[in-house]
Amino acid sequence: MISGFVFRALEGRxxxxxxxxxxxxxLVPALNLLTPPDSALHIPTYAMSxxxxxxxxxxxxxxxxxxxxxxxxxxxxxxAFFALGGYAMGMYLMRQIGSRGVYGNPIxxxxxxxLNWKELPWFWHGFDWFVFAMVMVLVVPGLLAxxxxxxxxxxxxxGVYLSIITQAMTYxxxxxxxxxxxxxxxxxxxxxxxxxxGFSVQADGTRAVLFFMSALMLSLCLILASAIxxxxxxxxxVGVRDAESRVRFLGFRVENIKLxxxxxxxxxxxxxxxLFVPQVGIINPxxxxxxxxxxxxxxxxxxxxxxxxxxxxxxxxxxGGKSFFTGAFPEIWxxxxxxxFICVTLFLPRGIVGTIQHGFRSRKAYKAAAxxxxxxxxxxxxxxxAE
Amino acid sequence: xNTISETRKKSLLYLDNVCVAFDGFKxxxxxxxxxxxxxxxxxxxxxxxxxxxxxxxxxxxTRPDTGTVLFxxxxxxxxxxxxxxxxxxIGRKFQKPTVFxxxxxxxxxxxxxxxxxxxxATLFYTLSPEDKSRIEEILETIRMTHRKDEYAANLSHGQKxxxxxxxxxAQEPKLLLVDEPVAGxxxxxxxxxxxxxxxxxxxxxxVVVEHDMGFIRELGVKVTCLAEGSVxxxxxxxxxxxxxKVIENYLGR
Numbered sequence: 001m002i003s004g005f006v007f008r009a010l011e012g013r014x015x016x017x018x019x020x021x022x023x024x025x026x027l028v029p030a031l032n033l034l035t036p037p038d039s040a041l042h043i044p045t046y047a048m049s050x051x052x053x054x055x056x057x058x059x060x061x062x063x064x065x066x067x068x069x070x071x072x073x074x075x076x077x078x079x080a081f082f083a084l085g086g087y088a089m090g091m092y093l094m095r096q097i098g099s100r101g102v103y104g105n106p107i108x109x110x111x112x113x114x115l116n117w118k119e120l121p122w123f124w125h126g127f128d129w130f131v132f133a134m135v136m137v138l139v140v141p142g143l144l145a146x147x148x149x150x151x152x153x154x155x156x157x158x159g160v161y162l163s164i165i166t167q168a169m170t171y172x173x174x175x176x177x178x179x180x181x182x183x184x185x186x187x188x189x190x191x192x193x194x195x196x197x198g199f200s201v202q203a204d205g206t207r208a209v210l211f212f213m214s215a216l217m218l219s220l221c222l223i224l225a226s227a228i229x230x231x232x233x234x235x236x237x238v239g240v241r242d243a244e245s246r247v248r249f250l251g252f253r254v255e256n257i258k259l260x261x262x263x264x265x266x267x268x269x270x271x272x273x274x275l276f277v278p279q280v281g282i283i284n285p286x287x288x289x290x291x292x293x294x295x296x297x298x299x300x301x302x303x304x305x306x307x308x309x310x311x312x313x314x315x316x317x318x319x320g321g322k323s324f325f326t327g328a329f330p331e332i333w334x335x336x337x338x339x340x341f342i343c344v345t346l347f348l349p350r351g352i353v354g355t356i357q358h359g360f361r362s363r364k365a366y367k368a369a370a371x372x373x374x375x376x377x378x379x380x381x382x383x384x385x386a387e
Numbered sequence: 388x389n390t391i392s393e394t395r396k397k398s399l400l401y402l403d404n405v406c407v408a409f410d411g412f413k414x415x416x417x418x419x420x421x422x423x424x425x426x427x428x429x430x431x432x433x434x435x436x437x438x439x440x441x442x443x444x445x446x447x448x449t450r451p452d453t454g455t456v457l458f459x460x461x462x463x464x465x466x467x468x469x470x471x472x473x474x475x476x477i478g479r480k481f482q483k484p485t486v487f488x489x490x491x492x493x494x495x496x497x498x499x500x501x502x503x504x505x506x507x508a509t510l511f512y513t514l515s516p517e518d519k520s521r522i523e524e525i526l527e528t529i530r531m532t533h534r535k536d537e538y539a540a541n542l543s544h545g546q547k548x549x550x551x552x553x554x555x556x557a558q559e560p561k562l563l564l565v566d567e568p569v570a571g572x573x574x575x576x577x578x579x580x581x582x583x584x585x586x587x588x589x590x591x592x593x594v595v596v597e598h599d600m601g602f603i604r605e606l607g608v609k610v611t612c613l614a615e616g617s618v619x620x621x622x623x624x625x626x627x628x629x630x631x632k633v634i635e636n637y638l639g640r
Contacts (some may be wrong), residue, residue, distance in 0.1 A: 004513050233509035235494055239487045246485045249446060250558060251473030252504045260506045 025215025085270025189284025304351025
């Protein structure tokens with residue numbers, strides 16, 4: 001039963017994509033660690049971390065694709081789940097600083113000492129323990145998605161209304177996390193990390209492992225998403241996207257289907273955030289900005305929604321472009337992003353991967369039609385036989 | 388009183404004195420309607436007579452303001468939602484053919500099969516030999532075996548209608564509500580659909596809403612004419628079509 005579930009996931013394209021991702025996950029760190037800095041093949045640490053960041057974004061885009069591309073829920077608040085996962089990781093990293101902070105307090109992070117707090121707030125307890133923090137990376141975004149989805153899907157909030165309230169959700173969290181008395185470092189967020197599991201976060205070796213973990217988690221989530229999409233559940237999911245009332249009248253509980261998918265997707269986004277934070281070295285409320293969540297939609301649309309692999313390619317391409325443009329022509333980046341989105345919507349509505357896939361499919365259909373045409377002369381077709 | 392409770396007990400579907408108003412407009416006005424097990428019934432009526440609203444009430448999409456809606460004499464349908472009602476065994480075909488266009492014909496039927504519909508049951512579902520032969524059987528019934536791997540989007544209008552009927556069969560309902568099954572069909576397709584529906588009605592109750600009088604004549608069953616949210620006339624097609632009220636309201640002089 002379970003083996004069938006996983007086996008179905010490993011369809012040709014997915015195996016290739018996972019192979020490439022894991023290959024990159026091993027090759028890039030190897031080139032970083034094993035080649036001398038002056039070698040032509042050497043990948044500098046900053047570039048590795050930058051690419052690691054793209055992999056986290058790719059995972060976020062994959063998570064969005066699961067709900068948007070397959071279930072038709074256009075979430076404009078996925079950045080919130082990403083940021084919450086990031087904060088859970090950030091809290092762990094803050095607790096690892098210990099007495100090495102500016103104020104040297106062994107328990108309280110610097111910002112709490114600065115705010116004159118005497119005691120660690122209750123919700124910070126346990127985050128000094130890695131396993132607990134990692135569980136929270138999944139539980140916190142998952143729980144928010146569950147509560148949000150429970151109300152939204154049960155009251156049948158759909159389409160643009162749902163998109164707007166997801167946007168409101170991330171905006172509300174943005175405002176909340178900006179407040180100092182929330183206990184998450186306010187405006188500055190969490191930063192100045194020292195170690196993760198006893199290894200310095202700045203060290204090349206740690207960076208390499210984080211990079212590999214990003215590639216690995218992206219691969220695992222891709223396999224999971226593929227398994228979900230290719231199961232009967234996945235077919236129901238597409239049914240919900242295309243004809244929700246039909247699914248309902250067939251006796252399925254649409255709200256449970258949406259809720260499950262939304263929670264799984266939020267957890268994936270949380271994992272992406274947790275891997276993102278140690279690689280960039282900071283998490284602050286800016287990650288909740290509504291614009292961030294909208295950017296994720298752009299990556300997914302560019303790559304091709306409803307294709308699983310498309311969003312990964314889209315996230316990497318758009319962010320690669322962003323890094324290039326913001327370096328070379330900082331003032332036109334936003335125009336370039338806007339133009340890209342318009343062009344994709346107008347000329348490639350299926351996205352890059354979607355367009356290629358569609359091309360292949362039509363060619364196959366065309367060939368099949370040509371075959372059928374040829375065969376018609378030789379033997380009577382079904383229509384003729386029926387007459 | 389005794390006869391009323393008798394009909395109720397025997398009925399598969401029992402609507403009594405049902406009223407629904409939308410913003411003051413009475414879409415359904417003290418409607419009473421009874422379907423017996425194994426019955427094939429045609430419902431006719433002018434636009435806005437409340438035919439589709441009646442189906443909405445039976446399938447849980449719309450809640451009636453007042454009145455009784457019972458399934459198999461004991462189950463109060465007004466307390467249930469669409470998924471519950473579908474699982475109880477009431478299937479519904481929409482006016483506009485509604486199939487899953489980005490799935491193949493086979494997958495459409497597989498989704499409709501009356502199996503456990505929970506999240507985890509569907510995640511770990513694998514096609515069993517019984518399910519396979521059941522789908523093949525339905526494909527045979529709706530005459531679409533040769534198109535089983537075709538995407539539903541590529542089907543003709545009439546084929547989509549049949550596929551949807553096939554999906555309802557897969558659902559194994561006790562009661563099938565069919566809204567305008569032959570709208571937009573050619574005469575040949577209409578005749579075939581009549582045969583198909585009569586075939587289906589051998590093993591379950593079917594309610595057909597239709598405008599096509601020729602089609603209803605072909606079905607040759609009891610007809611209910613609705614107008615302004617209540618029953619105008621009920622009986623054989625000849626009886627109903629000769630009723631002066633029906634001629635006035637619907638058929639025209």
